[in-house]
Each structure stands twice: as C-alpha cells, then as structure tokens.
Amino acid sequence: MDDQQILQVFMLEYEKLKEEQAQRIGFRDQMIYITLGIFGGILSFALSNKTNSYALLVIPWVCLILGWTYLVNDEKISAIGKYLRLTLTEKIKAQTGHTDLESIFGWEIAHRSDRR
Structure with a gap:
C-alpha cells in the first residue's frame, strides 16, 4: 500500500470510531x-395497591444494572477518545511526517483542557 492508501485507511478508521x-x-x-x-413504572405499580409494595425491592437492582451499563458505555466512549487522541494521531503524524499535534484532529485534543 502506498502512503495515500494508508492515510485513507486511517481516516476511515477515524470516521467509523467517531460514528x-x-x-x-x-x-x-x-x-x-x-x-x-x-x-x-415500578413506583407506580408498587403504590397502586398495598400488596404490590414488594416491587420497591426491585428498584435497587434495576438501578444497579442500568447504572453499570451506563458506566461501561461511558468507559468505551472515553477509550475511543483516548485512542483517537493518542494512538491514531501518532499513526497519522508518522505517516504524513507532520509534527504539529494541534493541527491533526485539533478538537480531539483542544477540548481536553476544558474544566468540567
């Protein structure tokens, strides 16, 4: 593969990861x-009838499962961003010979200094 094809592969990888x-x-x-x-929904079901109050015991489990799913997904989002900032940027820098990190995917790097 020539340099242009390799660069196209890197750009396609970038696009797919951003998607x-x-x-x-x-x-x-x-x-x-x-x-x-x-x-x-669980709260409504539990409060609709006195005999359904046991349904409140399900809430912590639902929150645990959905919260865990949220955290795992958030970790994957961060991992993609880290890969783009560190690994893919370095591959493109090596391929193009361009050394200015800010000009290659500048937004991926620039907003990292934002206060949260």
Whole structure:
C-alpha cells in the first residue's frame, strides 16, 4: 500500500470510531431517561395497591444494572477518545511526517483542557 492508501485507511478508521462514539453518547444519554421511566413504572405499580409494595425491592437492582451499563458505555466512549487522541494521531503524524499535534484532529485534543 502506498502512503495515500494508508492515510485513507486511517481516516476511515477515524470516521467509523467517531460514528461509534456518537452512537454510544446517544445511548448513554438515553439511559438516564430509561432509568427514570423504569423507576416511575415500578413506583407506580408498587403504590397502586398495598400488596404490590414488594416491587420497591426491585428498584435497587434495576438501578444497579442500568447504572453499570451506563458506566461501561461511558468507559468505551472515553477509550475511543483516548485512542483517537493518542494512538491514531501518532499513526497519522508518522505517516504524513507532520509534527504539529494541534493541527491533526485539533478538537480531539483542544477540548481536553476544558474544566468540567
């Protein structure tokens, strides 16, 4: 493969990883609403009849499972970002001979200094 083809492969990898990252961010953000909806449904069921109060015991398990799913997904989002910032950027720098880190995927690096 020549340099141009290798660079195209790197750019395709970047695009696919950004697509996956965007999908995971969307799913992660929806997990909050899913958790609230399930919590409300269980609470509504439990309070609708005195004999259904045992359903409240399910809430911690649901929150644990959905919370764990949220955290695992968030870790994958961060891992993709780290790979793009550190590994893929270095591969492209080596391939192109361009040494200015900020000019290659500058946004991936620039917003890391934002205060959270």
